[in-house]
Amino acid sequence: MFELFKIGFLTISFLDIVDIAIVTIIIYKLYNTLKGTIAAQIFIGLMLVLVLSFVSQAANFKALSWLLKLITDIWVIAFLILFQPEIRRLLVIVARNPLVKIFMRAEAPEVAKIVTDAAFELSQHQHGALIILIKSSGIRGFTETGEILNAKLSKDLLRNIFYPRSPLHDGAVVVKNNIIEAARVTLPLSSSTSVNGEVLGMRHRAGLGISEQADVISVIVSEETGGISVAEDGILTKGLSKEALRNRISQSFRSPAVKGWRGLIEQYLTQK
Secondary structure, three states: OOEEEEEEEEEHHHHHHHHHHHHHHHHHHHHHHOOOHHHHHHHHHHHHHHHHEEEHHHHHHHHHHHHHHHHHHHHHHHHHHHHHHHHHHHHHHOOHHHHHHHHOOOOHHHHHHHHHHHHHHHHHHHOOOOOEEEEEOOOHHHHHHHHHEEEEHHHHHHHHHHOOOOOOOOEEEEEEEOEEEEEEEEEOOOOOOOEOOOEEOOOHOOOOOOOHHOOOOEEEEEEOOOOEEEEOOOOOEEEHHHHHHHHHHHHHHOOOHHHHHHHHHHHHHHOO
């Protein structure tokens, strides 16, 4: 069907071209995601074994095909076990795709104001805080390490949680859909110990670490300086003003469709 040309005994159709192109794109994206890690070297080795396995089957080398198939099966299982962080990172990248986010529920508009007001009041008293706002994918495994609250989000509640003498002030607060799911949550630390030559504390490393592994935005208040930072997509931004923080949170939860319409409206108003 839709035959284009032949190479020897092989018949190449339009669907074959599309199939090969899709597989090539997937492999390229996988390699770019894993590039710079040990998993990238293993991935290249696995691809070579798969190519040899295909060639041996085409040439009808039965013994070699059986051996390569055995190695491939074991290697795939080992790959999944040893490189869970990289696989999780890949799935997070898929979840962050704009096409996927169209179907995700957007955060309530008042969340940006509540979190911003709470963060700056905590900053004025130099009370450290780490607030994790879930965007699309949940972090239930980490949430369960803390105290489950399931309480309505409010500025006063956030201030009370992060009051230094509060039993819940250590760790992070996880917020989803205008609900504080848990407090005193333990999060994974980022492997990065400094940003732009500035050493990161444990709170900043935790906020950065969870943003590397999940589709969240971390709001961090420094206990030492009172400075406010945001970590998103594995990137830490420090020294935000109150207005900048509110805008950053609002934009992070705005769906791509809403962003597009907002941009058109703003452009129209500017021209007027």
